[in-house]
Amino acid sequence: SASITRAYSGTSEDRGSESSLGNLVADVQLWATSNPSFAGTPAQIGIMNPGGVRADLAFTGDGTVTYKQVANVQPFGNTLVTMDLTGAQLKAVLEEQWQPDGASRPKLHLGLSKDLSYTYVRDAPRGQHVQEITFRGTVVKPGDTFRVVTNSFLAAGGDNFTTFAQGTGRADTGMVDLEATVRYFEA
Numbered sequence: 001s002a003s004i005t006r007a008y009s010g011t012s013e014d015r016g017s018e019s020s021l022g023n024l025v026a027d028v029q030l031w032a033t034s035n036p037s038f039a040g041t042p043a044q045i046g047i048m049n050p051g052g053v054r055a056d057l058a059f060t061g062d063g064t065v066t067y068k069q070v071a072n073v074q075p076f077g078n079t080l081v082t083m084d085l086t087g088a089q090l091k092a093v094l095e096e097q098w099q100p101d102g103a104s105r106p107k108l109h110l111g112l113s114k115d116l117s118y119t120y121v122r123d124a125p126r127g128q129h130v131q132e133i134t135f136r137g138t139v140v141k142p143g144d145t146f147r148v149v150t151n152s153f154l155a156a157g158g159d160n161f162t163t164f165a166q167g168t169g170r171a172d173t174g175m176v177d178l179e180a181t182v183r184y185f186e187a
Contacts, residue, residue, distance in 0.1 A: 005056040007109070012158035015050035015108050018140055021057055022048050022111025025074065025181070030113040033082055033149040033173060035187075040171055043082050043149035045135070048092070048111035049159050052076060052177075070160040070181045078151035080175050083167030087133065090141035092128045094118055099160055109161055118187055151177055 004024055007017035030046030032172065033037065055072035057065065085093065098107050118133040133140040146166075150164060157165040 001059070002177050003059045004054055006050070006053055018109050019050060019053065019111060021073065022050055022053050022109070023113070024057075024111070025053055025177075026111040026113040027073045028181050028184045029054075029080055029149045029177070030153070031184055031187075032175060033080055038173075040173060041147055041169075042081060043147045045075075045116050045146050045148045046111075046113035047148060047150045048112065048152065049151070049161070050108050051159060052153060053111070065185045067182060071178055072183065073114055075179060076151075076153065076177070078153050078177050079174045080149055080177060080180060081152050081155035082147060082149045082169075082173060083155065083164070083175050084145050084147050085145070085163075085167050085170045086142065087140040087144040089163050089166060091110060091133060091142070091147060091149070094133065094163060095127055096161045096163060098126060098129055103160060110161075114187065117169045149173075 004021045005019070006021050007014045009017070009021040019157035026048040029041055029048065034042040035142065049063060054075055057069055057073055094110070097110055099105060102127045115136045120129045121131060135146065148167065154161050155164050155167070
């Protein structure tokens with residue numbers, strides 16, 4: 001019923017801010033790895049990198065979403081990878097949004113599925129930004145374990161999100177992100 005967009009600062013894309021489209025893609029990845037037709041261990045949390053979202057999903061005509069529109073949003077052909085992360089690792093992933101010195105952008109804001117939220121202090125010292133993480137309203141403890149889905153680029157530690165590479169019980173679903181999004185809109 002309306003456009004779903006990346007984040008913007010003025011007229012420029014802002015990968016350091018929350019994006020409704022990034023969050024939607026995280027929800028799509030979660031849906032693809034937790035719906036009744038998924039054969040693996042169901043994921044609980046979806047996480048998407050802002051650089052993997054390359055175009056807005058613009059409202060046109062009667063609101064029908066086309067294959068071309070979805071392909072423009074996710075053009076890389078990454079597969080979806082599930083893994084277990086502890087609460088401590090999840091916090092580390094969220095801290096990695098604040099990129100290392102010398103990176104091309106100071107922050108890359110991850111898209112998160114709807115049941116995960118966190119509070120942070122923007123200007124805190126490195127490693128101390130994330131204050132509290134909740135999953136379905138319950139505070140996440142360091143020893144908790146969650147089944148997470150992300151794309152193969154992030155799963156390999158891309159964009160300096162190195163903690164993903166430490167995930168256990170990893171399973172590459174073989175499902176391409178574009179295919180998952182098409183199935184989501186068809187459903």
